Amino acid sequence: HFVYGQGDKMWASKGNFLSLLNLPKQIELYGPVRWYWEGSAEAHIHEIKPHLVENLRKTPSYFAAKLSLIFKRKLISWIRKTREGDSNDSEETYRQSKRFYRYESTEDVREKLDEALPISAFELKGIPGVWVATGNARDTVEIVAFRFDYADSKEYCGMPFFKTLLVERSRNSVNKKQLLEKIGSNLILFPFISGQGLVARNNTWHFEGRFALIYEDWDILTTSGKSIPSLSPSLSNKIKGQLSG
Numbered sequence: 001h002f003v004y005g006q007g008d009k010m011w012a013s014k015g016n017f018l019s020l021l022n023l024p025k026q027i028e029l030y031g032p033v034r035w036y037w038e039g040s041a042e043a044h045i046h047e048i049k050p051h052l053v054e055n056l057r058k059t060p061s062y063f064a065a066k067l068s069l070i071f072k073r074k075l076i077s078w079i080r081k082t083r084e085g086d087s088n089d090s091e092e093t094y095r096q097s098k099r100f101y102r103y104e105s106t107e108d109v110r111e112k113l114d115e116a117l118p119i120s121a122f123e124l125k126g127i128p129g130v131w132v133a134t135g136n137a138r139d140t141v142e143i144v145a146f147r148f149d150y151a152d153s154k155e156y157c158g159m160p161f162f163k164t165l166l167v168e169r170s171r172n173s174v175n176k177k178q179l180l181e182k183i184g185s186n187l188i189l190f191p192f193i194s195g196q197g198l199v200a201r202n203n204t205w206h207f208e209g210r211f212a213l214i215y216e217d218w219d220i221l222t223t224s225g226k227s228i229p230s231l232s233p234s235l236s237n238k239i240k241g242q243l244s245g
Contacts (some may be wrong), residue, residue: 051069068217069216076218099180099238100122100179101120102133103133104135106168108134111210116207117191121146123184125183125184126182129145130187130221131144131146132144132166135173141143142172143179144166144168147164148163153210158229158230159229160220160222161191161210164211166211166213188209188213189213191207192211
C-alpha cells in the first residue's frame with residue numbers, strides 16, 4: 001500500500017481514489033472506461049466547483065437546484081455570445097469578479113433610476129430589503145436600500161414592475177469583507193419603458209419609475225416574495241380568446 005505518516009492509506013483521503021468504487025457500476029451502464037470521452041470539456045469540474053461554495057453533504061434537491069442554475073447561466077451566456085460576441089461591459093466584468101458592483105455615489109444611482117437604466121443590487125442575509133453599493137473607498141462600502149411600492153405595480157410579461165425609490169436614511173458604511181460574507185443573492189433592477197423608448201430614448205418615450213427585480217437564478221421578486229415568473233394574465237386571456245374563437 002501507498003501510505004503516509006503512521007500507516008494512513010493515501011487513497012482514503014483522496015476523492016479521486018474513492019471514486020474508483022463507482023467504476024463497476026459505470027462500466028455496467030456505459031461500457032469500458034477506455035471508451036469514455038469528455039469532449040472539449042475535460043476540465044468542466046472547474047466550472048462546477050464555484051457554485052458549490054459549502055460542503056457537499058446536501059440533499060439531492062440542493063444539487064438539482066445547482067445544476068439548474070448552472071444550466072441557466074450557460075444557456076444565457078451562450079445566447080449573449082451568439083448575439084453580441086464577448087462582452088466588454090466594464091460593469092458586468094467588475095460584478096462577476098467582485099460579486100457586486102459599486103456605483104460612484106448615491107446620486108449616480110439616482111440618475112440611473114431617473115434615466116431608466118438597469119441597476120445591479122443585492123440582498124443581505126438576515127437583513128430585509130434590496131441594497132445597492134456605492135463609494136470608492138478601499139476597505140469600506142456605502143450601501144443604500146431601495147423602497148418598492150407593492151400597492152402600485154404594473155404587470156407585463158408575467159413580471160410585476162414596482163415604483164422604486166432610494167431610501168436615503170438607510171445609508172450605512174460597512175466593511176467590504178463583511179459585506180461579501182453577508183450578500184445572499186444578487187439581483188438586477190430592470191426598467192419598464194413604454195412607447196418609442198423601446199426603440200430610441202427620445203421625447204416620445206414614457207417612464208414611470210417602475211422596475212422589475214430579477215435574481216441571479218432568473219427568479220423574480222413578487223408581492224409575496226421571491227418566485228418564478230408566471231404566465232402573463234393578459235397574454236393568457238388573449239390566447240384563450242383566440243382559441244375559443
